[in-house]
Amino acid sequence: MVRVRYAPSPTGLQHIGGVRTALFNYLYARSTGGSFVLRIEDTDRERYSEDALQDIYASFNWLGVSWDEGPDCGGPYGPYLQSHRLERYRAAADTLLSRGWAYECFCSPERLEALRSEGSRDGVVGYDRHCRELTDEQRFSYRAKGITPVVRLKIPDQGTASFEDLLLGTVKRKHKDLPPDPVMLKSDGFPTYHLANVVDDHEMQITHVLRAQEWLSSTPLHILLYEALGHEPPKFCHLPFVTGKDGQKLSKRHGATSVIEFRKQGYLPEALINYIALLGWSYDDSREFFTLDELEELFTVEKLNKAPAVFDYKKLEWFNGNYIRACSDARLFEVLSPYIEQAGLLPAGEQSPQAEVVRNAIPLVKERLKLLSDAPSLLRFLLADIGDDYTAEDLVPKKMDTGATKALLEAVRPLVAQLDGYDDESLENEFRKVAEEYDTKLGNVMMPLRVAVTGSRASPPLIGSLRLLGADRALGRIDAALAKL
């Protein structure tokens, strides 16, 4: 029975890299019929944020990724908040201490800081094991001074840790290359990541750890810890990084990084899921559209890629456009309206006349949207005044003069007035007749009208737009345009 977990620390908004890790764990659980656990690693009291915790729930809820066990839904191996499990880490630290695998260290932060700056000068880094061989008397005297020790793991200077990574194969690491005697239990009684992680993965019966490759360096340390504690380590699979264009860690410099930002910018959850699933994973040489359900079926560790992947916002946009086009009109209305409301173009609620216009406009704008947030600018001409959106020059087609443009608009005006008397095709034919009459192309007839009516040279199909706007308002706009010329 596969048991995997996602173990974020609530210190910031859910990053897209973390989300991918979560997704792969989730997919691995689903594809194998296993369980997916959410564990909150809130052992850093300095950086803890309640908002960050809520963001975890909100983000995955929006994405449609759920867990079988977690702080919110419980489960047989709880609590799932590390801050509620302190006595277990203390117990593990005591075990380490009593087995001679660990020792208490009373070094001050100042001393450690000094050590670090000296070390970085000489190219030597890490703790100098100052407290490794303290006598009972020394420890007693430190305590008498009121110093609370940390617990450090004794890294053996001989030997090698090794494990089989599902993706990378055999990984070996000499103990002497591990950071010297890392802290397991902090002086505030909270564990460090290493201890908490190993204790919890064991107690929660985690069978597979799929995590970012940034953890690869510390996995040999974790292997050592499992050994010291007498536990069987889980299987590991270290996932490649997600970077920005420059190969650096994906950051705000590159664009959105958190789920909430992508959501705000107008991405659909299924587009985001589909895209990030393909960051370091592929199905075959051609298929690239996958619903979450399909991924749950098809995901396999074997198809993971080892190389880091650059996050390509352009391709995500392309996916998003595709998923927008695949939306039903009704759903698109639902997801679009908040953006239009926020732009002040639509009153809240679904019953306004404007809402009806938007509903009817959806088929016209659907294939023009890349982001949901594109909607306000595309629909603005239907919902607000456009008088200042264009100039007289915008009305005049290339290779045409003001006089001719004016004449065309005037010629076309009566047709617009009779809008409701024609179907689309016959109205277009009428426009063509005008074009012939004036010895020009249809485009030259449409363009001035388009600019007059929509305020822009790029718009949804004109005849449909005219109908949505209604003959009265369209005529008003034509007259306003004529006045400009």
Next chain:
RNA sequence: GGGGUUGUGGUCUAAUGGUCAGGAUGUCAGACUUUCAAUCUGGCGAUCGGGGUUCAAUUCCCCGCAACCCUACCA
């Protein structure tokens, strides 16, 4: 400095000890069209470098190089 991981078009990737290294995106051009978009067609564009093994290497081996990660009482 030490340790580690990775290296296929700009980007995501497929494949293989041996035909034109395939797809997608992006980009450029064309078609369609009522503008934009969508769609279709076509173009450009890649196996990090150097050695070695081999009849043959992008693929296997070695050495470089580059990028990134770790080297906290952060995770």
